[in-house]
Amino acid sequence: MFPLPAPMRHALDAATAAAASGEVPVGAVVMLGDRIVATAANAPRTLHDPTAHAEMLAIRAAAAALGRDRLEDCDLWVTLEPCAMCAGAIAHARIARVYYSAPDPKGGAVEHGPRFFTQPTCHHRPDVYAGIGERESADLLRRFFAERR
Amino acid sequence: MFPLPAPMRHALDAATAAAASGEVPVGAVVMLGDRIVATAANAPRTLHDPTAHAEMLAIRAAAAALGRDRLEDCDLWVTLEPCAMCAGAIAHARIARVYYSAPDPKGGAVEHGPRFFTQPTCHHRPDVYAGIGERESADLLRRFFAERR
Numbered sequence: 001m002f003p004l005p006a007p008m009r010h011a012l013d014a015a016t017a018a019a020a021s022g023e024v025p026v027g028a029v030v031m032l033g034d035r036i037v038a039t040a041a042n043a044p045r046t047l048h049d050p051t052a053h054a055e056m057l058a059i060r061a062a063a064a065a066l067g068r069d070r071l072e073d074c075d076l077w078v079t080l081e082p083c084a085m086c087a088g089a090i091a092h093a094r095i096a097r098v099y100y101s102a103p104d105p106k107g108g109a110v111e112h113g114p115r116f117f118t119q120p121t122c123h124h125r126p127d128v129y130a131g132i133g134e135r136e137s138a139d140l141l142r143r144f145f146a147e148r149r
Numbered sequence: 150m151f152p153l154p155a156p157m158r159h160a161l162d163a164a165t166a167a168a169a170s171g172e173v174p175v176g177a178v179v180m181l182g183d184r185i186v187a188t189a190a191n192a193p194r195t196l197h198d199p200t201a202h203a204e205m206l207a208i209r210a211a212a213a214a215l216g217r218d219r220l221e222d223c224d225l226w227v228t229l230e231p232c233a234m235c236a237g238a239i240a241h242a243r244i245a246r247v248y249y250s251a252p253d254p255k256g257g258a259v260e261h262g263p264r265f266f267t268q269p270t271c272h273h274r275p276d277v278y279a280g281i282g283e284r285e286s287a288d289l290l291r292r293f294f295a296e297r298r
Binding site: 044045047048049050051052056059060063064066067068069070071083084085086087088089091092093094105106107108109112113114115116119120121122123 | 193194196197198199200201205208209212213215216217218219220232233234235236237238240241242243254255256257258261262263264265268269270271272
């Protein structure tokens with residue numbers, strides 16, 4: 001087995017922590033070069049906030065930490081294909097690169113559904129790399145939903 | 150001239166306040182029946198938050214005020230066609246009805262671009278009513294951008 005890149009390792013640890021809180025296990029990390037600027041776990045129920053996906057919380061925390069509303073020098077690592085809300089936020093934030101683990105055929109908006117970054121109304125297209133840590137993320141999600149059935 | 154419904158009047162007032170702060174003039178209101186639960190103005194620059202569109206702030210404030218992450222008994226009034234991020238948040242929040250003023254051919258995601266609510270990966274479709282207060286909202290936006298050219 002090859003080791004995962006450190007940011008995806010952190011994102012998967014955040015996803016595991018989300019599951020322990022009863023939240024769908026998704027984690028995200030914003031990097032500025034080699035530095036972690038923000039780490040977040042999916043938390044809509046805990047926070048009473050329907051927008052509190054891991055990506056949104058990480059982007060908001062990174063922007064607050066850097067004191068600006070654009071993150072054009074930052075990369076986002078996330079354990080699941082972003083939905084339309086998160087893909088829109090990634091474009092608004094001008095994130096440079098997006099790395100994600102598992103595809104999400106039901107709710108994803110990058111390689112599924114609206115394929116938002118290919119839309120003419122999308123004003124910033126990050127470079128996208130999919131599949132890094134896919135098996136571990138998919139296992140986490142499968143186990144989470146199996147326990148709740 | 151017909152008077153505007155009170156929630157759209159409030160949303161347009163919030164949009165006017167956004168312009169005064171140097172933010173693109175968009176305002177939003179969340180209603181629970183006849184009660185205003187949250188009012189918000191677009192504020193990404195002021196808040197250093199790329200996700201701080203009026204709709205996002207209003208939805209988050211309403212969910213916090215009601216102590217839950219679903220707003221299935223609430224309506225959203227907003228002065229501009231929601232973008233992909235905000236349309237995604239509206240679906241996640243299970244908002245019942247969306248009323249918006251001006252269309253946004255450049256960034257809108259309801260009647261333009263991804264037309265998110267028609268996507269099979271969209272898990273909740275609110276009832277949508279467009280054009281209420283369109284002229285006033287479009288005038289506000291036109292004046293704002295004209296002054297900055």
